[in-house]
Amino acid sequence: TQLLEQSPQFLSIQEGENLTVYCNSSSVFSSLQWYRQEPGEGPVLLVTVVTGGEVKKLKRLTFQFGDARKDSSLHITAAQPGDTGLYLCAGAGDSNYQLIWGAGTKLIIKP
């Protein structure tokens, strides 16, 4: 059974600080996605990483896929209150038709 361990589960920091969220697995994924979800809404796809070692940037967000395609990280620089939300990672594993989901990181950015 493929699992994705996401850490930390909860993070509360001040505006302007930097943070990193991790997704780790012992399994190899063909691709990995990061989503952000706001309360009462569906998750919104932020980025997909496909190649081992790949780095993608989305404004102040930097996403990295591990060289072995078993882990990924999301780094936010100078966090803002608008970054508050639940961040989820999901990997496409053995079956390309089903994503393996991390448990999520609840991020709160205090003004």
Place this chain on the structure above:
Amino acid sequence: KAGVTQTPRYLIKTRGQQVTLSCSPISGHRSVSWYQQTPGQGLQFLFEYFSETQRNKGNFPGRFSGRQFSNSRSEMNVSTLELGDSALYLCASSWQGAQGYEQYFGPGTRLTVT
């Protein structure tokens, strides 16, 4: 393109009743997945349909069922509702493209069972 739509957005039912939720995927997407999300439980996979066939199924009791129509619209049904079925039910349509397998979510249906 229009996004994934789900109806209704909110629903209140009584224990023992049944409920049907509807999902319309993004035009051109043939795969629809359903998830249950409760506080502290993350996203729990219910099932996935592709071209009117259930292709994957999660670990939920038989009270949870679904179907997909020829226009890719999907419905899920929960019979004999229990208090523990209160959750946000999310539908996602899927696309296998150059960036791999990606899912796009609707806003969800918030089901409250009393």
